[in-house]
Amino acid sequence: MSPKPGGPEVKARLIEAAIRLLADGGPEALQARKLAAEIGASTMAVYTHFGGMGALVDEVAREGFRRLSANLGKVQETDDPVADILTLALMYRHSVLANPQLYAVTFGQSQPNGQKAALGDMTDEETRQQLGEEGVKAFNYLLRAATRVIAAGRFRPAPEFAVAAQLWSALHGYITLEVAGHFGTDDHGVDHILVPLLITLGVGLGDSLDAATGSVQVSIESWRAKEGNIGT
CATH class of the missing domain: 1.10.10 (Arc Repressor Mutant, subunit A)
Structure with missing residues (x-):
């Protein structure tokens, strides 16, 4: 029945x-x-x-953010906030690779039946408060990471939102290109593109090259010890 x-x-x-x-x-x-x-x-x-299908697509996007938030919430904070940023990046990547089509809808890159998920302006604080709770919660993991790094003196003082948004832009841009097949298979993109990208961004935000390199190495080694091959 x-x-x-x-x-x-x-x-x-x-x-x-x-x-x-x-x-x-x-x-x-x-x-x-x-x-x-x-x-x-x-x-x-x-x-x-x-x-209608438009509201369904919105709800699918919210579920994508809920799943992303749940996964990011599994990342345990350590006493090295820069290492934690890469660990969040790896978990973000892991979430997207588990269902690239879901996250294409979630972030408005895909429009099933011409229906695009409702998005908002993250650069405006008032507008940000009006966005769906799920999307804000996912972003807040990066926002907290940026706040911790600045407080630790690893990044120079700056608006935490701007730092978090730069981290998000770099990470999501990398993942979008990897999903499209531009960075090979297995760990190739992570080792040769993502890790150097985050080191470069960290140094640009105020960290030293040696400190940033050491932190990402700690994160990579810890992830591989727990999860094995970074692959998918």
């Missing part, structure tokens, strides 16, 4: 089905008919719970 369109579990099942369809078939696969078929319901279920 098909689930009732208004059943309390149907909305969550539709979101999970949407994420599976994205992973398996990309944005073209995210259609109301296919979603309904995935959970054994009628297409009316999509409109009952979301009002």
